[in-house]
Amino acid sequence: MRRTSQRPEVVIVGGGFAGIEACRALARAAVDVRLVDAQNHHCFQPLLYQVATAALSPADVAWPIRAILRRQKNVRVIMARVTGVDAEARRVQTSEFGLAYDYLVLATGATYSYFGHDDWTPFAPGLKHIGDATEIRRRFLLAFERAELVEDEAERERLLTFVIVGGGATGVEMAGAIAEVARQTLQHDFRRIDPRTSRIILIEAGPRVLPTFPAALSDYAVRSLRGMGVDVELNRKVTGCDAHGVSLDNGRIEAATVIWAAGVVASPAAQWIGAERDRAGRLKVNADLSVPGRPEIFAVGDTATVFDHQGRPVPGIAPAAKQMGRYVGKVIAARVEGRPAPGPFAYRHLGDLATIGRKSAVVKLGPLRLTGLVGWLFWSAVHIYFLIGVRNRFVVAVNWLWSYVTFQRGARLIGIAPR
Amino acid sequence: MRRTSQRPEVVIVGGGFAGIEACRALARAAVDVRLVDAQNHHCFQPLLYQVATAALSPADVAWPIRAILRRQKNVRVIMARVTGVDAEARRVQTSEFGLAYDYLVLATGATYSYFGHDDWTPFAPGLKHIGDATEIRRRFLLAFERAELVEDEAERERLLTFVIVGGGATGVEMAGAIAEVARQTLQHDFRRIDPRTSRIILIEAGPRVLPTFPAALSDYAVRSLRGMGVDVELNRKVTGCDAHGVSLDNGRIEAATVIWAAGVVASPAAQWIGAERDRAGRLKVNADLSVPGRPEIFAVGDTATVFDHQGRPVPGIAPAAKQMGRYVGKVIAARVEGRPAPGPFAYRHLGDLATIGRKSAVVKLGPLRLTGLVGWLFWSAVHIYFLIGVRNRFVVAVNWLWSYVTFQRGARLIGIAPR
Numbered sequence: 001m002r003r004t005s006q007r008p009e010v011v012i013v014g015g016g017f018a019g020i021e022a023c024r025a026l027a028r029a030a031v032d033v034r035l036v037d038a039q040n041h042h043c044f045q046p047l048l049y050q051v052a053t054a055a056l057s058p059a060d061v062a063w064p065i066r067a068i069l070r071r072q073k074n075v076r077v078i079m080a081r082v083t084g085v086d087a088e089a090r091r092v093q094t095s096e097f098g099l100a101y102d103y104l105v106l107a108t109g110a111t112y113s114y115f116g117h118d119d120w121t122p123f124a125p126g127l128k129h130i131g132d133a134t135e136i137r138r139r140f141l142l143a144f145e146r147a148e149l150v151e152d153e154a155e156r157e158r159l160l161t162f163v164i165v166g167g168g169a170t171g172v173e174m175a176g177a178i179a180e181v182a183r184q185t186l187q188h189d190f191r192r193i194d195p196r197t198s199r200i201i202l203i204e205a206g207p208r209v210l211p212t213f214p215a216a217l218s219d220y221a222v223r224s225l226r227g228m229g230v231d232v233e234l235n236r237k238v239t240g241c242d243a244h245g246v247s248l249d250n251g252r253i254e255a256a257t258v259i260w261a262a263g264v265v266a267s268p269a270a271q272w273i274g275a276e277r278d279r280a281g282r283l284k285v286n287a288d289l290s291v292p293g294r295p296e297i298f299a300v301g302d303t304a305t306v307f308d309h310q311g312r313p314v315p316g317i318a319p320a321a322k323q324m325g326r327y328v329g330k331v332i333a334a335r336v337e338g339r340p341a342p343g344p345f346a347y348r349h350l351g352d353l354a355t356i357g358r359k360s361a362v363v364k365l366g367p368l369r370l371t372g373l374v375g376w377l378f379w380s381a382v383h384i385y386f387l388i389g390v391r392n393r394f395v396v397a398v399n400w401l402w403s404y405v406t407f408q409r410g411a412r413l414i415g416i417a418p419r
Numbered sequence: 420m421r422r423t424s425q426r427p428e429v430v431i432v433g434g435g436f437a438g439i440e441a442c443r444a445l446a447r448a449a450v451d452v453r454l455v456d457a458q459n460h461h462c463f464q465p466l467l468y469q470v471a472t473a474a475l476s477p478a479d480v481a482w483p484i485r486a487i488l489r490r491q492k493n494v495r496v497i498m499a500r501v502t503g504v505d506a507e508a509r510r511v512q513t514s515e516f517g518l519a520y521d522y523l524v525l526a527t528g529a530t531y532s533y534f535g536h537d538d539w540t541p542f543a544p545g546l547k548h549i550g551d552a553t554e555i556r557r558r559f560l561l562a563f564e565r566a567e568l569v570e571d572e573a574e575r576e577r578l579l580t581f582v583i584v585g586g587g588a589t590g591v592e593m594a595g596a597i598a599e600v601a602r603q604t605l606q607h608d609f610r611r612i613d614p615r616t617s618r619i620i621l622i623e624a625g626p627r628v629l630p631t632f633p634a635a636l637s638d639y640a641v642r643s644l645r646g647m648g649v650d651v652e653l654n655r656k657v658t659g660c661d662a663h664g665v666s667l668d669n670g671r672i673e674a675a676t677v678i679w680a681a682g683v684v685a686s687p688a689a690q691w692i693g694a695e696r697d698r699a700g701r702l703k704v705n706a707d708l709s710v711p712g713r714p715e716i717f718a719v720g721d722t723a724t725v726f727d728h729q730g731r732p733v734p735g736i737a738p739a740a741k742q743m744g745r746y747v748g749k750v751i752a753a754r755v756e757g758r759p760a761p762g763p764f765a766y767r768h769l770g771d772l773a774t775i776g777r778k779s780a781v782v783k784l785g786p787l788r789l790t791g792l793v794g795w796l797f798w799s800a801v802h803i804y805f806l807i808g809v810r811n812r813f814v815v816a817v818n819w820l821w822s823y824v825t826f827q828r829g830a831r832l833i834g835i836a837p838r
Contacts, residue, residue, distance in 0.1 A: 057476035
């Protein structure tokens with residue numbers, strides 16, 4: 001792809017939180033920005049579990065990258081899959097063409113890690129993209145449909161067993177939402193099965209759920225989940241996933257639907273440039289988030305391994321990705337304009353939030369700790385506020401309000417053909 | 420599947436407008452109803468083109484059949500694909516099990532007809548199901564993305580050419596909506612292409628669009644479409660579709676996106692029972708919509724060929740399907756209860772509606788004829804009113820209002836994985 005001007009070219013790979021913020025921070029800089037993503041949309045990942053559990057539609061939590069950046073004239077959005085980087089020649093390679101850069105920002109995010117067991121993937125899908133969410137929704141709703149039809153009692157029990165692997169925020173949120181759908185949304189919909197008898201099992205390898213939260217909030221979350229009928233199993237490791245269920249270190253669960261919300265691994269950006277990475281595949285970076293030995297390449301969000309001023313790892317959450325993206329945009333702008341670079345990246349932790357169903361959440365915000373309905377209202381306000389685009393905020397608010405009042409979920413479509 | 424009571428069993432195949440209404444009309448009858456559909460959702464087909472053109476999400480125009488019928492205790496909803504009927508043994512066969520019936524209602528709808536050229540299907544998808552709509556949306560949005568990237572001028576023109584085959588209501592509505600997206604929604608989103616230069620071509624084999632409307636309204640529709648930049652080609656026949664475009668009786672159009680909105684053919688219900696059918700595959704029926712020689716089998720909606728009291732064919736539109744479904748439900752209830760049957764089915768035509776973009780529609784309602792903004796407001800009110808479910812009405816209204824005010828479309832997602 002030809003250059004169109006003499007200005008420095010900044011290529012940003014990835015239209016997630018980090019990539020979009022890097023782009024925006026370059027709005028007034030004398031550069032040409034190319035934002036490359038394999039998808040045409042930015043996905044608001046913190047609410048993806050609501051698509052997977054049929055409360056929201058894909059378009060409520062995703063927004064065309066072009067529409068987000070339409071007013072920023074120095075950006076071109078390019079829908080293409082990046083396959084590699086030639087760091088010597090300073091070129092990004094996509095499946096169809098090459099793209100020269102003066103500065104490169106790697107914001108390619110993370111994907112689920114099956115701890116070396118990639119063969120488990122088809123039996124236990126993770127939740128990273130819109131397509132994952134609609135696939136999980138399809139499996140989970142189809143399990144009830146099939147349970148209504150089978151004559152065999154053991155098979156019916158297997159169909160009504162839902163296993164969520166991993167007790168982080170996504171696992172806790174999925175377990176709570178599935179319990180609500182089974183116990184409330186679907187309770188009058190079937191004639192031969194009672195969805196309220198479903199087993200929802202959350203499996204966590206460590207001693208507590210929400211390990212990054214204070215222990216008291218973890219305990220609260222477990223109590224809330226158990227009150228909703230979720231079977232929370234701590235200190236249990238998954239040793240196998242197959243078409244019939246999951247094997248654990250101390251037993252076996254027959255389950256038609258298994259959802260993976262355990263470890264994450266960075267996308268292969270580190271391999272593209274042959275740079276040093278940590279165990280989770282994240283690039284090691286300098287204090288200005290540039291890659292050692294490659295001052296023109298930056299890594300942000302889940303692609304980089306970064307520590308705060310106390311030496312703790314920066315968590316893989318949206319606010320952290322945004323802060324890194326914004327910071328790198330400023331660093332590049334300063335370099336291009338010959339201004340002194342800003343100081344080293346300093347992560348500011350705003351808090352931790354996780355919801356546990358329709359009217360309960362746990363929130364840690366500095367010294368503030370909220371639980372129950374107050375936590376849930378706070379959580380809702382924050383998420384609606386951060387959704388990109390006024391329309392999305394409004395539609396999501398309407399859908400939530402509706403679900404809250406009626407216990408109904410609007411997006412209960414089982415996809416047969418691709419949708 | 421075993422019988423669960425001594426009451427007569429009514430099996431309804433298809434959860435479209437006709438099937439749902441037949442079901443509802445049996446709510447107070449002493450029968451057990453089984454509604455069988457391969458999908459879990461009822462689709463509001465008249466608005467499907469709005470999903471295909473990214474204005475609405477799939478869940479805005481589709482609703483779980485179970486949720487619609489949850490309060491009707493004598494109905495079981497069965498998600499299964501019907502593969503045949505043994506009319507002698509009175510059994511419906513699905514891909515997994517058989518289902519005995521005392522009364523059978525065939526409400527299986529129609530699909531697009533390629534006039535014997537089924538090999539055109541992959542190049543020119545029709546619009547009948549949610550999956551068709553998201554596939555058309557994907558192709559149509561992807562064409563702009565690719566046009567932004569190609570260097571070859573002829574290929575760029577081909578990517579920015581959109582052909583709609585068939586000038587009935589669906590074709591007119593698709594052409595108008597695509598023109599709006601290209602001319603307004605996307606106008607600021609690209610840097611190398613100008614979406615406003617897209618060619619949108621509506622091809623109709625007959626002498627006018629909307630052939631069931633009065634000629635003056637057809638003319639108005641053509642003038643409106645041309646005013647929006649749609650190239651309306653009348654009296655032209657498609658002779659071939661391939662991966663590069665369409666061939667016509669008098670020429671050739673290179674186009675990356677072709678949408679089929681021409682003839683329809685009934686689903687194979689007539690073949691299942693080996694009964695007489697018309698040229699479009701629709702079952703010939705008695706005055707009470709039962710199949711000749713099979714008084715226990717009824718055909719409704721697009722599955723049957725029915726005439727009004729003046730001998731004109733009943734059109735394949737939602738109000739007609741609903742009237743037939745409701746009528747057959749009443750006939751079965753009367754027979755079961757030993758009451759005299761209602762008189763022969765009499766179709767009551769309520770009117771014709773078609774929209775031509777964001778603020779124009781044509782409406783014929785008895786002596787009343789509306790065009791322009793007044794027609795559009797009337798059209799909107801009618802469609803919102805008939806959408807099943809209060810929530811859907813409200814969300815659709817919000818989305819329309821938003822699109823109207825901002826020219827934006829919310830559901831612009833290109834699916835890569837199945838969604």
